[in-house]
Amino acid sequence: MKPASDALTPDATDLANRARADLRMGVPVVLRSDAGSLLVLAAETLRDDRLRAALALGPADLVLTGRRAQTLKARAYDGDVARVAVPADATSRWIRSLADPADDLANPMKGPLKTRRDGDADLHRLASDLVKSARLLPAALCVTLSNAVTLPDLTHLDAADTAPLLGALSPLHRVVAARVPLRAAPDTRLHVFRPDNGSEEHYVIEIGQPDRDAPVLARLHSACFTGDLLGSLKCDCGPQLNAALAAMGTEGAGIMLYLNQEGRGIGLANKMRAYSLQDQGFDTVEANHRLGFEDDERDFRIGADLLKQMGFAAVRLLTNNPAKIAMMQANGIDVTERVPLNVGRTDQNTAYLATKAAKSGHLL
Numbered sequence: 001m002k003p004a005s006d007a008l009t010p011d012a013t014d015l016a017n018r019a020r021a022d023l024r025m026g027v028p029v030v031l032r033s034d035a036g037s038l039l040v041l042a043a044e045t046l047r048d049d050r051l052r053a054a055l056a057l058g059p060a061d062l063v064l065t066g067r068r069a070q071t072l073k074a075r076a077y078d079g080d081v082a083r084v085a086v087p088a089d090a091t092s093r094w095i096r097s098l099a100d101p102a103d104d105l106a107n108p109m110k111g112p113l114k115t116r117r118d119g120d121a122d123l124h125r126l127a128s129d130l131v132k133s134a135r136l137l138p139a140a141l142c143v144t145l146s147n148a149v150t151l152p153d154l155t156h157l158d159a160a161d162t163a164p165l166l167g168a169l170s171p172l173h174r175v176v177a178a179r180v181p182l183r184a185a186p187d188t189r190l191h192v193f194r195p196d197n198g199s200e201e202h203y204v205i206e207i208g209q210p211d212r213d214a215p216v217l218a219r220l221h222s223a224c225f226t227g228d229l230l231g232s233l234k235c236d237c238g239p240q241l242n243a244a245l246a247a248m249g250t251e252g253a254g255i256m257l258y259l260n261q262e263g264r265g266i267g268l269a270n271k272m273r274a275y276s277l278q279d280q281g282f283d284t285v286e287a288n289h290r291l292g293f294e295d296d297e298r299d300f301r302i303g304a305d306l307l308k309q310m311g312f313a314a315v316r317l318l319t320n321n322p323a324k325i326a327m328m329q330a331n332g333i334d335v336t337e338r339v340p341l342n343v344g345r346t347d348q349n350t351a352y353l354a355t356k357a358a359k360s361g362h363l364l
Helices: 004-008 012-025 048-055 066-071 092-099 122-133 159-167 225-229 237-251 268-279 284-291 301-309 322-330 350-360
Strands: 029-033 036-042 060-065 081-085 139-145 155-158 172-179 188-195 202-208 216-222 253-259 314-318 334-339
Touching: 012 029, 012 036, 012 122, 012 155, 012 159, 029 122, 029 159, 036 048, 036 122, 048 092, 048 139, 060 066, 060 092, 060 122, 066 081, 066 284, 081 122, 092 139, 122 139, 122 159, 155 159, 172 301, 202 237, 202 301, 216 237, 225 237, 237 253, 253 301, 268 284, 284 350, 301 322, 314 322, 322 334
Parallel strands: 029 155, 216 253, 216 314, 314 334
Antiparallel strands: 029 036, 036 139, 060 081, 060 139, 172 188, 188 202, 202 253
């Protein structure tokens, strides 16, 4: 029988969540595997004193995503990531200039950058994914540690346990539900779901009493602080949210899945960075790529899981995005009808909507 104290020991999920918090505060973490160990610091929160201490421990690489490396004209020998050799006299400002595209146009000459092509990059790739999961710029300073270095006060993660967690859908558990009358639909209940991994909660807005045996009018809506709350004219999110709720209220039943995946899954701070790049002339997709992200980092599996937990197997989906339909179908939710949601066009978001249609396949 295992000792009772084992129940108090953090498991792999707990440690990964602790590591995200450490990285956001600028505290390093350690990744280890049979191949060796890496000290990992997030480029965005890196301090000069910690950089100097890290460089004293061994050779260092700045791990960038393939998207960011392409912008910097750095060879990504590892495909989806590039390991840029960090010189011994590097500063945190230099590191951040490679990670953050804010001054790319003003200071385009970042190199020449030497990228590594030897050795295994699996731990470096995992470091990049871990930093990205912390909603930071996807760039990690990684130092190869010798066996003599232990660093017991830092959070240590086993790669074999951590890698599957970053790509997996964390189980969601219902926390509470309560009646919340809305202008669009007075008969409404709000359900709060919390994931095991300590990340953002997600919400189900249940309008009326939908029939679980029939396709429900539904929408997967990603949180948009600027559009939903502030009424931003740069996107169509707020009008889509309100129009979908109004349609469900008129019909008398519906399910709004409000997913906390701000900025197509990159977080509000990175979304604002993308907006700043758009002001420099880049479109939505180009801005994401310059930041080191893919076109869309959202996980629509969350929506399918919530629908199943709410007892639904089929939906009439309010969307202009075929990717949402494909993801629902792939995860066991039958989409019997696509209900168009063409609202919210403004003079300020015409180019944004054109990019969604041309590069993301939205049906506008």
